[in-house]
Amino acid sequence: MKHFLALAALALAFSTVQSRADPYAAAAPGLVEPLGEERQIASQVIGIIDKVLVEENDAVAANQPIAIIVNGEQAARVAATRAQLAEAQAQLEKLLNGARPEERREAKALLEQLDAELQLAQLDYDRKKPLRASGAASQAALDQSSSALGSLKMRRTAMAERVAVIEAGARVEDIAAARAVVERLKAETTFAEAQLEKFTIRSPIAGTLLRRQRNAGEAVTNIDPTPIAIVGDLSRLRVRAEVDETDIGRIAVGQRVEVTADAYPGKKFGGTVARIAQRLGAKAVQTGRPSEKVDMKVLQAMIDLDPEVRLPVGLRIDVGFVAPQAARR
CATH class of the missing domain: 2.40.30.170 (Efflux pump adaptor protein, beta barrel domain)
Structure with missing residues (x-):
């Protein structure tokens, strides 16, 4: 028994020394x-x-x-949506800016010309009407003068409305619709560009391949x-x-x-x-x-x-x- 205890103590001491050395x-x-x-x-x-x-x-x-x-097809989609967006933006810009000064001047000049022609036609009709009553002018001549006067009045009314539209500018609802088209095409373009970007594989970090x-x-x-x-x-x-x-x-x-x-x-x-x-x-x-x-x-x-x-x-x-x-x- 004593021999066994001595061996155990020796083993414990050896393991302690070994662990200290490790x-x-x-x-x-x-x-x-x-x-x-x-x-x-x-x-x-x-x-x-x-x-x-x-x-x-x-x-x-x-x-x-x-x-x-390979991304040719997607690149074409991006180009198409960008072109559509540019066209829609130009249309919106046109509505916001209204008619050009040259268009305004041209419309007013045409209205003034019609006013002058209408004045002459009215004078011609007023001259022929008493002549027809006295028999000095034919009914056909009076009818022709009356028709020309009526035609000029309608043309003058249409031109006056056109001038009013040009001066008033685009309607609010037309501008809102044009803006909606622009926003939709912006979203489509952004989506198409994002899809195209996926065809380029990029490194997520700086490092070494x-x-x-x-x-x-x-x-x-x-x-x-x-x-x-x-x-x-x-x-x-x-x-x-x-x-x-x-x-x-x-x-x-x-x-x-x-x-x-x-x-x-x-x-x-x-x-x-x-x-x-x-x-x-x-x-x-x-x-x-x-x-x-x-x-x-x-x-x-x-x-x-x-x-x-x-x-x-x-x-x-x-x-x-x-x-x-x-x-x-």
Whole structure:
């Protein structure tokens, strides 16, 4: 019994020394990601790629065009709606401005001319009427003079109404109808332009084109969105680590970590825990090691790598969460 207790005490002492020598409170596998995660760019329309404007590893700005989808038909719709809008705006402007000064002067001159002709016709009729009564003029001559007088009176009335309309300007309801047409065509033009814009595939962020997945001539669809490229912000790298549920009590936001990778033997890269998830989930990062447990629950931790660290995106790495006492040393 004494021998057993001695062995237990020795084992406890050894484990205590070993834990003190271990600088890591916990360890976890992870993957290198760009800041803000990778962004997969897909098409919003069905069509054929006309051209791809960037290559892999190219730097791209936010909202920069990445690819163009064949858009001749939609471009024609935009041109048609713009033309209709311009015509409607011209009609409205014409109603608002009324007749031109030249049209006003012309209408008044015609009215004055008709007044003069009407005066002459009235004089002719007044002269022939007593002559007919005395038998000096025929009935036909009087009828002809009366007809000409009546015709001029009607023409003069019509011209006077035309002058009144020109002077009064457009009716309120006509202007309202013209404005409604302009607003409708503005909306149609805006919609057509928005649809045309969807044929230009743009980068949602500033970053680097990590992968080009489609080429000119290939078909794309928005039903099951077709990925065209992947973009990421490489100005700062992050690691998405998967911490075993038995170790989650040993990690904290702000904790320092050391990152190692099989691709860089003997090298360690520093970082800091930036965020810890609040929900456990299934394991996604597979190391391929024989001792790996694949059915365990894990908690994701986002780690900001130090600014000078440059690693390939998607690289599988191992994360050691530095124990507080090791950090103090």
